[in-house]
Amino acid sequence: MRIALAGQPNCGKSTILNYVAGYRSETANFPGSSVKVTTGNIRLNGFVAELVDLPGTYTLTGSNRAESIAGEYLLDHKIDLIVNVVDASLLCRSLELTLELRELSIPMVVCLNMADDAVRKGITIDGGRLSELLGVPVVKTIARRGEGFDKLFVAIKETIGVPPAESPALAWDKDVETVVDRIEKMIRNAGDESPYPDKFRAIRYLETGFCYSIRAPEISAQALKLKTAIERKRGRTGDAIVMGERHDVSLRVFEQAATVGKPQSDIRNKVDAVVTHPVWGYLVLFGLLIGFFWAIFGIGSHIEAFLQAHLASGFDQLSRGMNQHTLGFTLFKSAWDGLVGGAAIVLPYLVPFLFGLAVLEDIGYLPRVAYLMDGLLHRIGLHGTSMLPLILGYGCSVPACMAARILPSRRDRFIASVLAILVPCSARSNVIFALVAFYLGPWWALAIFLLNIAIVIGSGWMMRKIWPEVSPGMVLEVPRYQWPRISILLSKVWLRLREFITLCWPLLIGGSVVLALANYFGWDHAINVALSPLTRLLGLPFAVGTTLIFGLLRKELTLIMLAQALGTSHVNTVMTTAQIVGYTLFITFYMPCLSTVAALAKEVGKKLTTYAMAYTFALAVLVCVIARLVAVALP
Amino acid sequence: MAAKVAARKPGVSLDRVPNNTEIEIVALPNDVEHMRMLGQLGIREQERAHVRAIAPLGGPILLEIGGSAVAIARGVAKRIRVRVI
Numbered sequence: 001m002r003i004a005l006a007g008q009p010n011c012g013k014s015t016i017l018n019y020v021a022g023y024r025s026e027t028a029n030f031p032g033s034s035v036k037v038t039t040g041n042i043r044l045n046g047f048v049a050e051l052v053d054l055p056g057t058y059t060l061t062g063s064n065r066a067e068s069i070a071g072e073y074l075l076d077h078k079i080d081l082i083v084n085v086v087d088a089s090l091l092c093r094s095l096e097l098t099l100e101l102r103e104l105s106i107p108m109v110v111c112l113n114m115a116d117d118a119v120r121k122g123i124t125i126d127g128g129r130l131s132e133l134l135g136v137p138v139v140k141t142i143a144r145r146g147e148g149f150d151k152l153f154v155a156i157k158e159t160i161g162v163p164p165a166e167s168p169a170l171a172w173d174k175d176v177e178t179v180v181d182r183i184e185k186m187i188r189n190a191g192d193e194s195p196y197p198d199k200f201r202a203i204r205y206l207e208t209g210f211c212y213s214i215r216a217p218e219i220s221a222q223a224l225k226l227k228t229a230i231e232r233k234r235g236r237t238g239d240a241i242v243m244g245e246r247h248d249v250s251l252r253v254f255e256q257a258a259t260v261g262k263p264q265s266d267i268r269n270k271v272d273a274v275v276t277h278p279v280w281g282y283l284v285l286f287g288l289l290i291g292f293f294w295a296i297f298g299i300g301s302h303i304e305a306f307l308q309a310h311l312a313s314g315f316d317q318l319s320r321g322m323n324q325h326t327l328g329f330t331l332f333k334s335a336w337d338g339l340v341g342g343a344a345i346v347l348p349y350l351v352p353f354l355f356g357l358a359v360l361e362d363i364g365y366l367p368r369v370a371y372l373m374d375g376l377l378h379r380i381g382l383h384g385t386s387m388l389p390l391i392l393g394y395g396c397s398v399p400a401c402m403a404a405r406i407l408p409s410r411r412d413r414f415i416a417s418v419l420a421i422l423v424p425c426s427a428r429s430n431v432i433f434a435l436v437a438f439y440l441g442p443w444w445a446l447a448i449f450l451l452n453i454a455i456v457i458g459s460g461w462m463m464r465k466i467w468p469e470v471s472p473g474m475v476l477e478v479p480r481y482q483w484p485r486i487s488i489l490l491s492k493v494w495l496r497l498r499e500f501i502t503l504c505w506p507l508l509i510g511g512s513v514v515l516a517l518a519n520y521f522g523w524d525h526a527i528n529v530a531l532s533p534l535t536r537l538l539g540l541p542f543a544v545g546t547t548l549i550f551g552l553l554r555k556e557l558t559l560i561m562l563a564q565a566l567g568t569s570h571v572n573t574v575m576t577t578a579q580i581v582g583y584t585l586f587i588t589f590y591m592p593c594l595s596t597v598a599a600l601a602k603e604v605g606k607k608l609t610t611y612a613m614a615y616t617f618a619l620a621v622l623v624c625v626i627a628r629l630v631a632v633a634l635p
Numbered sequence: 636m637a638a639k640v641a642a643r644k645p646g647v648s649l650d651r652v653p654n655n656t657e658i659e660i661v662a663l664p665n666d667v668e669h670m671r672m673l674g675q676l677g678i679r680e681q682e683r684a685h686v687r688a689i690a691p692l693g694g695p696i697l698l699e700i701g702g703s704a705v706a707i708a709r710g711v712a713k714r715i716r717v718r719v720i
Contacts, residue, residue: 058675093677093701121702243674272704276688276697371706375694383708384695408668473708474695475672 001049003042003156004074006101007085008094009056010479012113012143014038016085017053018491019146036402037073049080055405060100061208061239069405074104075196081160082108083152088118088125088140089480091258095250096243098134099170105163105197108136109155115140115148117480122261130257135165144485169253172245179230180206183223190219206230207242268481275368285372288365293449296352297442300433303348308569311340327520334516334564338509341560342500346508349433350500351493353426357395358492362484366391367476374474380457381464383474386416390456393423395496397596400425401603414604415463418612421592421600422456422619424449427504427555428588434559436584439572444581452588455623459615504554511550511557515564518546524565537621539628540583541566541575551587552594558587578631582624590620647719649686649696649712656686657720664714673715677701683720 005013020042038053052073060071074082084101086094091112098110110130112118118125131138137155141148171177183202194201204210206227227238234241274280315336322329360366366388374384385406393400400420404413424432437445518524524546528535531545547561562583563569571580591597591613601609646661660682663670677700678684684700695706707715 059671090701090703093703096675123702240670240674243671247674247679273688276690278689278691281690367706371688371690371695371697374706374708375690375692378693378708378710384706473669473711474706475669475676475708475711476695476706477676478697478704478706 001047001080001160002052002078003049003081003083004052004054004079005083005085006054006070006074006097007056007111008058008087008090008097009477011056011085011087011094012141013053013056013085015143015488016083016111016113016141016149017051018488019143020051020149037069052079058097059243060097061204074101074106079104079106081156082106083111083156084108084136085111085113085143088112088115089121089123091118091123091125092250092254095134095253096246099246099249102134102136102164102170103197103200103203105200107159107162108164109152109159110134110136110138111148111152112138112140113143116142116145120264120266122263123258124261125258130253133167133169133253133257135167135170144482144488169256170249172249175233176206176230176241176245179226182226186219186223203242207239209238271481272368275365276371281368281372285369288360292356292360293446294442295356296349296429297433297437297445299352300349301438304344304434304438307344307348308340311344315340330516330520331513334512335509337516337563337569338505338512338560341512341556341563342505342508345434345559346427346430346500346505346556349430350426351497353429354395354493354496355489357391358489359484360391362482362489362492364479364481367478370474370476371478376457377460380460381468382412382415382419382460385474385476386412386419389416389420390423393420393425394429395426397421397423397425397592398599401596401599404603410604411467414608414612415460415467417600417603418463418615419456419460421596421612422452422459422589422616424452424588425555425592425596427593430556431559431587432584435562435571435580439580440577448581448584448588451585451623455589455619459619504556507554508557508560511553512560512564515546515550515561519564534621538582538586538624539631540579540586544583548586548590552591554593555587578628581631582627585627586620586624588620589616589623591616645718646716649698649707649715649717650709652686652696652717652719654686654689657683658686658717659683659720660715661718662716664711669711669714673707673711676705677703678705678707678715684717 005017007013017038017040020040036055040051040053041048042051043049054070054073055067057067057070059067060074061068082101082104084098086098101108112125112127112130115125125140127138127140137159139148139152139155141152143149172180180199180202183205184198187198187201196204205223209224209227230241231238236244275284315333318336319329319332322332369391370384370387372384373387377384377386386404388406389400389403392403397420400423401417404416404420407413407416432445432448436448515524518527524543527549528542528545531548532542534548535542535545543565544562547558547565550557550561562571566574568574575583592600597609597613600612604612649658652658660678660680663673663678663680673679678698682700684698686696687699687704688697690696693709695708696712698705698707
């Protein structure tokens with residue numbers, strides 16, 4: 001059994017999935033943050049049902065890829081029931097999608113989520129009356145607090161196998177209804193097999209000129225005549241007519257099922273007045289980013305120093321009496337280095353970073369960042385919605401590439417994806433913190449982050465010149481602020497951290513062992529010789545060649561490999577300041593990890609991905625060489 | 636010719652409306668993509684809205700409409716005609 005969660009962006013679908021099926025769908029208070037289908041299993045009536053969280057969409061015939069994913073999924077898969085999650089405080093607008101989902105004639109339950117926000121806005125909804133008008137059960141929930149789920153599950157159980165009831169309250173204007181009825185009759189008489197209801201196909205034809213499985217050309221010609229006639233009569237295109245009808249019905253239903261009173265005073269409006277102020281807004285943004293940086297470095301460096309000291313003494317005790325020239329000692333030390341690297345070098349920065357990012361996502365600040373930055377991004381040919389992939393890129397480049405789906409044009413998706421992978425992900429940020437900040441000081445690390453931002457802006461400007469195309473212009477819903485819940489924040493951090501612990505950390509240990517073995521048997525020398533033209537050009541020590549290869553697996557590996565390759569974890573005793581900076585700059589830019597390459601190829605295709613990889617590599621070499629020349633020129 | 640056409644259009648373009656103003660939407664851009672995008676967010680002809688904020692440097696306009704806030708890029712706002720209430 002398959003149950004789909006469908007609704008407009010930011011209505012709480014992913015929160016519902018996470019609550020009932022365990023945390024598996026990343027939530028963020030930003031429209032378009034869910035861009036893929038996520039599934040979880042729930043127990044219902046004694047058997048297991050698959051719960052599917054679809055990307056938020058305003059319509060099933062959406063223009064961006066994230067929206068079309070939701071529509072396509074509902075049409076291409078057998079769905080036993082739809083839970084239409086609706087933001088109760090935006091009921092009137094949300095009902096348009098509800099009506100569109102009804103047309104699929106799939107059993108449906110309307111989940112009126114964020115019922116508390118509706119009350120705050122002064123909106124009182126009669127759930128029973130709404131259910132009568134829509135012909136489907138309606139249940140109120142507050143998903144963030146876990147309230148209303150019992151009633152939701154009862155409604156789901158009772159609605160399986162029961163399609164939406166007919167409701168005269170949902171009738172369209174007579175002339176449009178007549179056209180839809182006549183097209184529906186033509187489709188029914190054609191007798192072609194289709195899994196979709198005839199009325200749905202008729203409406204879809206009027207809307208898009210395409211109808212699933214109208215095969216007979218004479219039917220298409222007759223239907224086209226009817227479509228053209230109503231469009232001429234109304235002076236609008238078919239999709240505008242259908243959208244208009246759904247809007248009028250939504251308004252009627254809202255007026256009959258809800259009353260609007262005086263809203264409660266909401267401090268969030270006062271906060272927003274400052275956050276979106278033309279002067280204070282930018283000061284807040286700048287202050288938050290600097291504060292974010294200092295907090296991560298401050299917490300991380302203290303924990304790193306503490307752990308390094310204690311774990312080093314732990315190794316000394318465990319390895320006492322071992323012969324340092326044996327293979328056994330080499331294996332033990334390399335495995336220990338991998339283990340310690342994850343615990344003492346990566347986690348101290350990664351955890352506070354992920355937590356801070358989760359807070360910014362959950363409170364709803366990120367759309368405000370898109371609003372503030374749109375003017376600047378426009379100058380490099382993108383618009384404010386591109387901020388989501390760029391900000392997600394600071395966490396991980398894989399979801400950042402996927403988030404570019406919310407952008408309307410292929411060009412925007414490509415440019416946003418490439419810029420997102422230039423942004424240092426948490427792994428690369430770890431390298432910056434653990435190498436540059438730790439050995440040279442926080443100002444050096446800040447300079448690298450700022451240089452990175454300048455290079456990202458410059459790259460965007462250049463790509464805009466190479467691929468000039470007018471971007472459609474941002475139209476972005478800015479959701480209300482939400483107080484973050486600590487349980488959700490911790491779950492989100494754990495979801496992201498779990499990948500590091502289960503995949504990356506074993507890779508770190510394994511990679512460290514492999515490099516130590518290569519070192520022991522002398523194999524690494526061949527790799528370093530092959531890469532020596534590059535390392536010589538970059539002014540880096542001969543031994544670091546192998547670390548660049550491992551960095552393609554995971555960037556954190558470069559930290560562990562560096563200690564292995566140099567024969568010491570005190571990197572600053574072997575590498576100069578210029579070399580530490582140059583190495584870090586190269587790691588920051590050169591190529592993303594293989595997971596990201598795969599994700600990018602899936603989004604933009606292999607050809608564009610190849611161009612992107614060539615660009616990032618060339619850019620990394622250029623930046624590193626310039627840094628080297630500057631270091632040589634300085635006294 | 637363009638000036639005459641512009642002069643005949645009702646209302647003013649949204650990008651010329653000052654901050655903190657109540658408006659009524661008079662006409663939307665006539666391309667399907669923008670009409671659809673705007674319509675999905677409740678921005679339709681004859682709807683009332685409030686200009687909540689205007690970003691500097693040619694940035695977007697933050698409109699409060701139907702209980703939600705929508706950021707509209709300046710280029711799109713230029714093509715939306717409104718009447719100041």
